[in-house]
Amino acid sequence: MNFEDLIIDVYREVENLEGKGETASYIPELSKVDPSKFGVHISTINGGSFGAGDFEEKFSIQSISKVLSLILAYRILDFEIWNRVGVEPSGTAFNSLFQLEADQGIPRNPFLNAGALVVTDILLSNLENPQDDFINFVRSISNNDSVDYSKKIAQSEKDVGYRNIALCNYIKSFGKIENEPADVLDFYYDICSLEMSCRDLSELFLFLANDGIDPKSNREVLNERQSKRVNALMQTCGFYDESGEFAFKVGLPGKSGVGGGIIAVHPDQYSIAVWSPKLNKKGNSYKGMRFLEEFTTGSELSLF
């Protein structure tokens, strides 16, 4: 199999699809992004690397960063993190408050906004200089010092973040957030505002295809057990209430963001990042989903 030819073929096919979907409008800064952008980049554990389209342009990774904050918190607390947040798919939208009432403030999984707020709270309690320590961690595992927060995006999201304020204070009312909600939210928006390119993303997440070891530096980001579990979580919970659909059509662990990015991991093979800003009704990149569906079909590689 030749990944490069396949990527080019599928890229061309999907590029010409009538551009269904809308860019995220609820964060004003995000709605300014050129909706025609479309990039893809693959990194294989054998050192292969290939991109197409706007794969070197940085974009707002948004919820993809929830995997990064989870990884750092998981390194700190190991299995004790699961006392604070569950591992089950929720069957509800990303910002629902519904299940929190039934579950007394324990979010179903770390990829819901509610769960990511709890993970952010953990980082805030355990890092000496949270903002600095987190960005340094991301730079270190991505071997890439250019990764940074976008204060503009963070501020734009903060300005309209009433639902997140509600979520965070709601969890706090159950005693399940340790820090002040305003501090948790500030850090949360910073984390969501990270800007990376498809190349940055596929390189950063390659360790999840390699049992936790970054194949370039040979450093252990997570141990094997932890790495497998992060993949399992991305498989069952990575796409909100479209997680089943993604497992069904693409069959890989992955995570999407409302900036239009998707990262997916094929264990023992590769990691792949796609970016196209127009979203489907569930908040996942329309072309990104289609690209990955066609790509995994074409590659005849699948977990299942």
Place this chain on the structure above:
Amino acid sequence: MNFEDLIIDVYREVENLEGKGETASYIPELSKVDPSKFGVHISTINGGSFGAGDFEEKFSIQSISKVLSLILAYRILDFEIWNRVGVEPSGTAFNSLFQLEADQGIPRNPFLNAGALVVTDILLSNLENPQDDFINFVRSISNNDSVDYSKKIAQSEKDVGYRNIALCNYIKSFGKIENEPADVLDFYYDICSLEMSCRDLSELFLFLANDGIDPKSNREVLNERQSKRVNALMQTCGFYDESGEFAFKVGLPGKSGVGGGIIAVHPDQYSIAVWSPKLNKKGNSYKGMRFLEEFTTGSELSLF
């Protein structure tokens, strides 16, 4: 790796675990089963086959049969089946009516009781002699004419099946069941009452590890795409509201039944069946879950 030694080791380790959990008490006949039974059987796509403990004793496969009815309905309707039932994890218990109200009678996935009732309704509408045709299908794909319904178990479940009557009539009230609920339920209880051994199960489900082709007979049970999608569904929805936990700890597509059986599939490798009647609080076999967790850890084979 040597599957046989590993199975023996893990079997011995788990066998001696203090027997937590309870046998299913809501179906009177099931509560009569000897709770100390414990069997396991693996079949590999290379023709390997190995069992330990009570692996040749037939037991009530219960909800594992939901995969069988799905497969037959999927063969009949192909992708149009997804107009009748979803592919998303539900985040709720197996017999919840909750989400049906929000979703206007479309069950979230075919492994919830609600979803399996819709699948049963499809079979009832499409098979000439439903009870006969279904058992013949199961016998044919399992190369095993001894598989049969247990009328005793079916009757025992029917006698106390108020929740299922509620579910089926509720869906009917949304116009999403075509046949009379009483007929759907009768057939549903027959399907749930199938009795098979661990060996029967692992042999039957091996085609899901082989892209839909039964390696013994070389017959196509499902096409490759369908086979992958059934695996994806088992991965995200196979264990009710413990599906995330199973993906997390075991990492394989699988399906459990309240009779204490679990089937799991490792694509391109093997299928494995475990049976131990005592259930955890979520309704899944306590020792079965533990066995598979230890086995996949020990085998160092994992999807993730």
Place this chain on the structure above:
Amino acid sequence: MNFEDLIIDVYREVENLEGKGETASYIPELSKVDPSKFGVHISTINGGSFGAGDFEEKFSIQSISKVLSLILAYRILDFEIWNRVGVEPSGTAFNSLFQLEADQGIPRNPFLNAGALVVTDILLSNLENPQDDFINFVRSISNNDSVDYSKKIAQSEKDVGYRNIALCNYIKSFGKIENEPADVLDFYYDICSLEMSCRDLSELFLFLANDGIDPKSNREVLNERQSKRVNALMQTCGFYDESGEFAFKVGLPGKSGVGGGIIAVHPDQYSIAVWSPKLNKKGNSYKGMRFLEEFTTGSELSLF
């Protein structure tokens, strides 16, 4: 104040309203009723009696009968009835299964279908010849031997009653129904099928305006405390999720049925029945609600 003139005035005004709403279509027999029917009848505790329009024509009283079954069960169990069914408004539609899951099979109040099924179950357990005993009770308190079940309506409702089968079996699955659901439902449909005229209804319910004593016969139907509590329940729960609206606009205890009938009671003054088959979106008679709103405004008599 002169009730007769006021009734005539308001009747004429409402009669000419453009006939918004639809007759109940989910019970086929009910949809055959002439939608232009419109009747009203008042009975006062001083012996006054006056009707307008189709006030002597019998119609299907449907859920108004829930008050009758409650009254009979209340006479039998007195306050112990509240162990089986609550007294709180539900905030949900009349046939919702939602709250039953949270409340483990205890319906919020006896005027929801769920609650009426529990009340029917109580009658079934406590009456020697339920169907006969109930109709005799109704005839006796209404001084009217012509009141009867409509087997045609009962059958028509039964034929499409999937939601009610679901409700009854769901409650049974929590162990909160004593008899077989099919028997409870048969009796329930009989009770709902009672046919009475506006005159019959206003005469029957007059005892609730008179502290439980039928002013004609001087017999005690309920004791004073019980009578007040039935009124309180009709006030807070008599109109499903439009109960607040009815209290707000009409301000009297009352009960509606999908046949288009409404009974309302002004304690110490009168009882009044209205009938017009076209229903608003909440399932209450469109013209009936309007008539009572205008009538209570015009009469300058109000509880509040």
Place this chain on the structure above:
Amino acid sequence: MNFEDLIIDVYREVENLEGKGETASYIPELSKVDPSKFGVHISTINGGSFGAGDFEEKFSIQSISKVLSLILAYRILDFEIWNRVGVEPSGTAFNSLFQLEADQGIPRNPFLNAGALVVTDILLSNLENPQDDFINFVRSISNNDSVDYSKKIAQSEKDVGYRNIALCNYIKSFGKIENEPADVLDFYYDICSLEMSCRDLSELFLFLANDGIDPKSNREVLNERQSKRVNALMQTCGFYDESGEFAFKVGLPGKSGVGGGIIAVHPDQYSIAVWSPKLNKKGNSYKGMRFLEEFTTGSELSLF
């Protein structure tokens, strides 16, 4: 009937009840109140006035103030207020977020915290100097310049008000709050912090027993229609998910607060206020509920 003797009798009877319940602990300042306090005061539309126990001691009226803010907003917007908040009982606890999700940010009624926040938002948008204008309004209708906010109580509630922050921001996220949530909450806490005695309360609320006219000053606080509707709302929604119980046992429109106060109104007769800080599980004054139950039974006056 002699109200004075009855009040003394019932007061003595209830005073000696074993003091079940707990003072509100979630607002630290409230938990400091002497739990043995017990006062009651009645005002009749004929000019009668009588108190027992601690009826002249001011206490935190808390949610009783929700009626006051509703009244002022109702005067400003008249019926258009019902575009912003419903009139239906909710069947849920006072601070639930549950129904807001289904109802897209429109609270079910103005006596839920959610509804009161929307009413506060209306006042904030329509008053020139909200804090001053509101207190002046309350002083004016109570003929009592000593009524004031307690900044200590307001601050104490604000310090722990995570659930209210969640509610207000959640409603804002649906676009149903016009002002900044922080401003709405500050004003809301001020309003809740009003301190009044039983005498103050019964005198203030007497206009609701008199079709909107304060009998002392002869001023119209609300017009007759508005006054009746506020009473109807208190009847169906005044006691959270114990509203049905209160209508059932007491039978009067009323409103409770977690400070242990209750106001109840008997149209055309009297208004009565009770105060005892220990609350039942639903958050209503234990002795206050009992007092009113015994009092309305003893007085043989009831709406029903």
